[in-house]
Every structure is written in C-alpha cells, then in structure tokens.
Amino acid sequence: MADTKESMFGCVVVKIASRCNINCTYCYMYNKGDETYLSQPKKMSDEVVDTMLQRVRYHCLKHGIEYFRFVLHGGEPLLTGKDFIRTFVKKARRVLLPDTKPVFSIQTNALLLDQEWVALFKELGIHVGISIDGVKEVNDEYRVDHQGKGTYDRVVAGIQQLHDFNADKAPKEQVHPGAILVVNPDSDPVEAYHHFKELGLKAIKPVLPDYTYEDLPENFDPEDTTHTPFGDWLIALFDEWFQDQENQIRVSLFKEIIELLLGSESGTDTVGNDEVGVIVVETDGGIETVDALKVCGHGFTKEGLNVLQHEFDESLDTSLAGMYFMSKKQLCNQCQACPVNEICGGGFIPHRYSRKNGFNNPSIYCYGLMKLMTHIQGRVLGQFPKALLEESGIEILTFEKAYQMLQENLQQNPAEATYAPLLESFGQP
Numbered sequence: 001m002a003d004t005k006e007s008m009f010g011c012v013v014v015k016i017a018s019r020c021n022i023n024c025t026y027c028y029m030y031n032k033g034d035e036t037y038l039s040q041p042k043k044m045s046d047e048v049v050d051t052m053l054q055r056v057r058y059h060c061l062k063h064g065i066e067y068f069r070f071v072l073h074g075g076e077p078l079l080t081g082k083d084f085i086r087t088f089v090k091k092a093r094r095v096l097l098p099d100t101k102p103v104f105s106i107q108t109n110a111l112l113l114d115q116e117w118v119a120l121f122k123e124l125g126i127h128v129g130i131s132i133d134g135v136k137e138v139n140d141e142y143r144v145d146h147q148g149k150g151t152y153d154r155v156v157a158g159i160q161q162l163h164d165f166n167a168d169k170a171p172k173e174q175v176h177p178g179a180i181l182v183v184n185p186d187s188d189p190v191e192a193y194h195h196f197k198e199l200g201l202k203a204i205k206p207v208l209p210d211y212t213y214e215d216l217p218e219n220f221d222p223e224d225t226t227h228t229p230f231g232d233w234l235i236a237l238f239d240e241w242f243q244d245q246e247n248q249i250r251v252s253l254f255k256e257i258i259e260l261l262l263g264s265e266s267g268t269d270t271v272g273n274d275e276v277g278v279i280v281v282e283t284d285g286g287i288e289t290v291d292a293l294k295v296c297g298h299g300f301t302k303e304g305l306n307v308l309q310h311e312f313d314e315s316l317d318t319s320l321a322g323m324y325f326m327s328k329k330q331l332c333n334q335c336q337a338c339p340v341n342e343i344c345g346g347g348f349i350p351h352r353y354s355r356k357n358g359f360n361n362p363s364i365y366c367y368g369l370m371k372l373m374t375h376i377q378g379r380v381l382g383q384f385p386k387a388l389l390e391e392s393g394i395e396i397l398t399f400e401k402a403y404q405m406l407q408e409n410l411q412q413n414p415a416e417a418t419y420a421p422l423l424e425s426f427g428q429p
C-alpha cells in the first residue's frame with residue numbers, strides 16, 4: 001500500500017457530467033458492465049465543486065504542490081454548459097492561487113463545439129482534447145450515438161469550429177486541440193497518422209482498448225508471442241511518425257518511451273516506473289481510482305470515500321487507490337523478470353486484471369508492448385554511431401533477445417513477488 005505520508009497526486013480527473021450525448025460501444029463508463037453511472041447525479045453540484053476545491057487546496061498546501069491539473073471529464077463535460085465551466089475555473093483560481101497554479105484541460109467528443117465554446121477555452125486557458133479514432137469508417141465502428149449512427153461527421157464539424165476560430169487570429173491567440181484515439185488493430189495506422197495531420201491536429205495520444213483477462217479482444221490470445229496486433233499497429237504508427245521529417249505531430253506515448261529510454265525517470269500510468277499521481281472525483285463527490293478500472297466489474301472503483309466527508313490523502317489508504325498509485329512499481333513475477341520493465345512498467349493497470357490473480361499479471365498486451373519497447377529502442381539507438389554504442393556498452397535489444405532474457409531470468413531467479421499479496425487481494429477466485 002502507498003505510504004500516505006509521502007504519496008501525493010497532482011491531478012484530478014473531475015467527472016463534471018456523468019452522462020454522454022453519444023454511446024461508444026467500447027465505453028468503460030456505460031458499456032463494459034459497470035452501471036453505477038445510473039445512480040450518479042447527471043452534473044456535479046456546486047456543493048461538491050466547492051468542497052472538492054477546498055480539499056485540493058489543503059492537499060496542495062500540505063504537499064507543497066506548485067502546479068495542480070484539473071481534467072474536466074465525463075461522460076461528455078460540455079453537457080454541463082458554459083456557465084458551469086466558467087464558474088468552475090474561476091472558483092478554482094480563487095481558491096488555489098497564489099500558492100498553487102491550477103492548470104485545466106477538457107476531454108470532449110467535440111459534438112457540441114461551437115465558436116462560443118472555443119472562445120471560452122481560449123479565455124480560460126483550457127487545453128482541449130478531442131476523442132476521434134481515425135478515418136470515418138474506423139471512427140464510426142465504435143464511436144456511435146444513441147441511435148447507433150456514426151459520429152465522425154459531427155466530430156469533424158466540431159474540429160472545424162476550432163479552425164474557424166483560429167483563422168483570423170495570431171498564433172498566440174489560437175486554440176490547438178490534441179486527440180485521443182483508441183487503437184483499432186484492423187485499421188491502417190499510416191492512414192490514421194496522415195488523417196490526423198490533415199485534420200490539423202498537433203498532438204495525438206493512442207491508447208489501447210480497455211480489456212482484461214476476463215474480457216479479451218476478439219481473436220486475441222495474450223500468451224501468443226507471434227500474434228500481437230495491437231503492438232504491431234503501434235509499431236507501424238511509430239515508424240511513420242519517426243521518419244516524418246515534415247510537420248511531425250506530437251505523439252505523447254512515443255515521446256514518453258523515448259525519454260524513458262534516454263534515462264528519464266518520470267512516467268505515466270501507462271509507461272515507466274514512476275508513482276501515478278492521478279485521482280478521480282465523480283459527480284456525487286465520490287473519490288475514486290482511475291475510471292478505466294470500471295472494466296473490472298460493476299462498482300469496482302467504489303470504495304466509500306467522498307470529498308464531502310474525506311480528505312484526498314485518506315483515499316491512499318484504500319487498497320485500490322494505494323495499489324494504483326504504486327502500480328508501476330509493484331509488478332508481477334513476469335514483469336519483475338522482464339528486461340524492459342523500466343520502460344513498460346507492466347502496462348496500464350486495468351489490462352492486468354483477472355478474477356483469479358487480481359492485478360498480479362502482466363498486461364494482456366505484454367508481448368505487443370515488449371515488441372514496441374524493443375523496436376523503439378532499436379530505432380532510436382540505431383541513430384547513434386555503432387562505435388559510440390560499443391564504447392558505452394549499450395546493447396540494442398531485439399524482441400527475440402528480450403523474450404529469451406525474460407525466460408532465462410524467470411528460470412534462474414524466480415522473482416520474489418514482493419507485492420503479490422497486495423495485488424492478489426483484488427482477485428475473486
């Protein structure tokens with residue numbers, strides 16, 4: 001469990017709306033077995049906002065946090081309306097400044113975007129993230145509305161609102177959104193990359209779909225080292241991005257992996273070995289662990305804490321939040337023996353879940369991740385002169401070599417599963 005005296009987080013995902021104007025079939029909020037949203041208020045109340053901000057202030061002062069990030073999230077956060085967002089940001093600044101500087105971002109499906117929304121984001125300094133999976137056929141496979149109709153045309157119309165806003169503005173006055181896309185291994189990653197460029201997006205964040213050992217992607221076997229469609233897709237995207245000399249867009253996942261390969265120690269909840277510093281507050285004030293854990297079962301993230309009664313640090317005493325905070329350090333036997341674990345960190349926590357072992361598993365995407373990490377290492381180190389690599393004793397690791405090392409390490413030194421009891425406590429045999 002995390003040591004509450006030392007642990008802290010610097011980011012809260014604020015579920016200001018608990019419903020959505022569309023109904024993506026892969027959505028962990030609504031379509032993966034967790035129905036707790038039905039008992040959540042549709043919108044966060046003023047009382048919850050005010051109390052949460054006071055808790056954030058106390059947390060930041062206690063831990064000396066200089067910058068604190070609010071991710072305005074849902075459901076669809078724009079359903080709360082412009083007045084709500086304006087008031088939220090103003091209150092947060094009033095409560096936190098000057099001791100802590102609040103930073104704001106919003107993740108939207110873009111369907112409701114208009115000129116007033118974009119002007120508001122600019123006025124309030126809110127970074128905008130848009131969810132779109134790729135070209136029309138790819139996006140519309142899963143990102144559909146409540147009538148089952150694809151949303152691509154409406155998302156692109158939303159992105160156009162941003163471009164229209166920027167058209168007569170100086171660069172400093174413009175708003176440039178990033179995009180989150182869920183990897184679809186049946187799609188073409190090279191086409192996707194160029195499509196995002198054509199849409200004028202400056203940054204993209206590919207994420208793996210949220211599955212567990214209890215609910216695996218179709219035709220996918222996590223034990224199969226030869227069939228790694230998700231890793232292969234990311235590798236093809238990386239190659240296109242890496243060789244793109246002209247107007248390259250930012251791909252946060254690749255940037256983070258390269259920084260880790262070059263010695264950075266910071267990470268995220270998907271890569272690296274750092275402590276994870278994010279917590280979720282639901283519309284009713286419930287303090288929860290990362291929302292994607294909802295794929296583990298109905299009510300999985302509910303631990304009975306609420307900003308109306310509890311300080312944030314108390315959440316670190318709950319087993320799930322404590323486990324999540326340390327999830328990139330507390331690894332199963334296989335990950336402890338893995339030669340790329342300092343880069344991979346065992347993958348994103350929901351992808352490790354099985355009823356039998358809890359989180360004491362490698363990611364279901366393990367071998368794809370291992371291929372991705374070794375591939376990026378090879379491409380990046382391949383830029384260096386061979387003599388320099390030899391002199392520094394740095395070895396380029398292929399997937400085959402990494403896999404062989406993993407097997408040897410497992411045989412020679414069966415790793416001490418230091419954290420196994422904690423991780424296994426989430427199993428429900």
Ligand code: SF4
Binds near residue numbers: 021022028030131
């Ligand atoms: S836009 Fe987001 S919250 Fe809404 S259904 Fe799609 S994935 Fe879920």
Ligand code: SF4
Binds near residue numbers: 338341346
């Ligand atoms: S590549 Fe696989 S074994 Fe290695 S750290 Fe990642 S999930 Fe664990």
